[in-house]
Amino acid sequence: xxxxxxxxxxxxxxxxxxxxxxxxxxxxxxxxxxxxxxxxxxxxxxxxxxxxxxxxxxxxxxxxxxxxxxxxxxxxxxxxxxxxxxxxxxxxxxxxxxxxxxxxxxxxxxxxxxxxxxxxxxxxxxxxxxxxxxxxxxxxxxxxxxxxxxxxxxxxxxxxxxxxxxxxxxxxxxxxxxxxxxxxxxxxxxxxxxxxxxxxxxxxxxxxxxxxxxxxxxxxxxxxxxxxxxxxxxxxxxxxxxxxxxxxxxxxxxxxxxxxxxxxxxxxxxxxxxxxxxxxxxxxxxxxxxxxxxxxxxxxxxxxxxxxxxxxxxxxxxxxxxxxxxxxxxxxxxxxxxxxxxxxxxxxxxxxxxxxxxxxxxxxxxxxxxxxxxxxxxxxxxxxxxxxx
Amino acid sequence: xxxxxxxxxxxxxxxxxxxxxxxxxxxxxxxxxxxxxxxxxxxxxxxxxxxxxxxxxxxxxxxxxxxxxxxxxxxxxxxxxxxxxxxxxxxxxxxxxxxxxxxxxxxxxxxxxx
Numbered sequence: 001x002x003x004x005x006x007x008x009x010x011x012x013x014x015x016x017x018x019x020x021x022x023x024x025x026x027x028x029x030x031x032x033x034x035x036x037x038x039x040x041x042x043x044x045x046x047x048x049x050x051x052x053x054x055x056x057x058x059x060x061x062x063x064x065x066x067x068x069x070x071x072x073x074x075x076x077x078x079x080x081x082x083x084x085x086x087x088x089x090x091x092x093x094x095x096x097x098x099x100x101x102x103x104x105x106x107x108x109x110x111x112x113x114x115x116x117x118x119x120x121x122x123x124x125x126x127x128x129x130x131x132x133x134x135x136x137x138x139x140x141x142x143x144x145x146x147x148x149x150x151x152x153x154x155x156x157x158x159x160x161x162x163x164x165x166x167x168x169x170x171x172x173x174x175x176x177x178x179x180x181x182x183x184x185x186x187x188x189x190x191x192x193x194x195x196x197x198x199x200x201x202x203x204x205x206x207x208x209x210x211x212x213x214x215x216x217x218x219x220x221x222x223x224x225x226x227x228x229x230x231x232x233x234x235x236x237x238x239x240x241x242x243x244x245x246x247x248x249x250x251x252x253x254x255x256x257x258x259x260x261x262x263x264x265x266x267x268x269x270x271x272x273x274x275x276x277x278x279x280x281x282x283x284x285x286x287x288x289x290x291x292x293x294x295x296x297x298x299x300x301x302x303x304x305x306x307x308x309x310x311x312x313x314x315x316x317x318x319x320x321x322x323x324x325x326x327x328x329x330x331x332x333x334x335x336x337x338x339x340x341x342x343x344x345x346x347x348x349x350x351x352x353x354x355x356x357x358x359x360x361x362x363x364x365x366x367x368x369x370x371x372x373x374x375x376x377x378x379x380x381x382x383x384x385x386x387x388x389x
Numbered sequence: 390x391x392x393x394x395x396x397x398x399x400x401x402x403x404x405x406x407x408x409x410x411x412x413x414x415x416x417x418x419x420x421x422x423x424x425x426x427x428x429x430x431x432x433x434x435x436x437x438x439x440x441x442x443x444x445x446x447x448x449x450x451x452x453x454x455x456x457x458x459x460x461x462x463x464x465x466x467x468x469x470x471x472x473x474x475x476x477x478x479x480x481x482x483x484x485x486x487x488x489x490x491x492x493x494x495x496x497x498x499x500x501x502x503x
Contacts, residue, residue, distance in 0.1 A: 297467035
């Protein structure tokens with residue numbers, strides 16, 4: 001048994017360190033070392049030593065050989081302060097790398113010494129490989145892929161719609177995916193909710209989602225919210241996201257999502273289903289209509305059966321959720337013609353796809369001319385939220 | 390009252406299950422959520438001069454639509470939209486929106502499943 005301090009001390013006794021000046025000199029010398037940044041993604045975003053490869057500490061063992069296939073190549077590992085990289089250096093030695101050092105004082109010392117750093121704007125070699133089919137498309141390209149990696153999308157619901165949407169957005173490399181759902185996985189979900197599986201029955205859906213998505217793509221940071229959206233938490237949850245994908249399963253949440261998104265001027269990609277019917281739209285506040293412009297009020301509960309009550313063909317939410325993912329990517333990249341001001345209706349029984357035009361309602365209580373929330377408003381299903389001061 | 394016929398036309402949308410007892414051509418598209426009222430028909434054809442008449446005729450053929458589409462005051466419910474072709478009638482002349490031959494009415498309810 002050893003405490004962290006003892007462990008660190010003993011690790012440091014078994015590895016070699018270089019200081020920032022030595023590294024700077026060797027980088028310009030003939031035997032250039034491979035420099036590996038072992039920090040987390042959010043640290044690296046602030047700046048990186050030019051030419052360094054980013055491999056988060058947790059992926060070091062599994063990925064380093066892709067980048068450094070020759071065990072004789074000199075390797076310098078660094079982190080923020082020089083401790084995590086000490087552990088990394090020892091691991092690399094154990095793997096057989098012969099010339100490994102750890103940067104003393106880490107990136108902090110590098111910066112303090114006034115040495116050059118860059119805010120990384122390139123795909124890593126692994127990302128270039130992973131996203132090569134995106135990079136090949138002129139409409140996406142490297143810039144577009146970097147944009148996706150920088151994007152933050154919140155998905156409401158890890159259910160029928162949220163599953164395929166989240167799955168494909170994670171595959172596409174949307175860098176931060178928030179996923180919100182209060183439920184646990186139930187056997188009856190598995191007919192359509194493909195993020196989950198039989199082994200995860202009883203687990204929180206957001207934990208199951210996080211596991212599936214991060215297994216698919218380690219570039220993606222998944223932020224789970226095991227809660228229901230309420231007027232008290234929605235502003236706090238929404239405020240950090242670029243885009244909201246609504247895959248919720250009830251009207252009160254949908255109206256709450258709409259009202260908050262108008263307040264915060266966040267675009268909502270909307271998808272909803274009933275049995276064989278699906279609807280998709282994009283509600284971009286003050287550019288196109290909002291959900292209330294289209295449907296001013298929700299139906300009373302007796303006229304609004306849920307999927308749990310009414311049933312749904314399991315494949316339809318897959319189709320609709322993927323349309324939502326497609327709209328989300330278009331909005332994030334600013335390409336194509338998203339469904340702003342249009343409602344796509346899909347009938348899975350007849351294979352009819354129709355697009356109806358939606359208009360902004362000048363009398364809309366949330367986005368109409370001069371409309372603003374000053375206070376709680378009690379709608380039939382009490383979904384209104386207050387304007388933040 | 391005529392029966393449910395499946396027209397076997399292989400172009401356009403003629404192959405959809407269609408209720409048709411006389412060949413006037415205002416089509417009403419019925420959403421899945423309300424097709425239990427039409428015994429499964431996705432399209433009901435009616436003869437009507439405006440939207441209100443069309444919906445009346447729909448209700449005559451298939452009772453039950455009135456309660457689903459209108460509130461107590463006789464106005465269209467707030468969570469149901471009617472489109473004439475691809476335009477929401479609320480932004481035009483509402484229920485008085487005139488219809489002409491071969492117009493297409495869609496009943497579009499808000500759905501929330503996910």
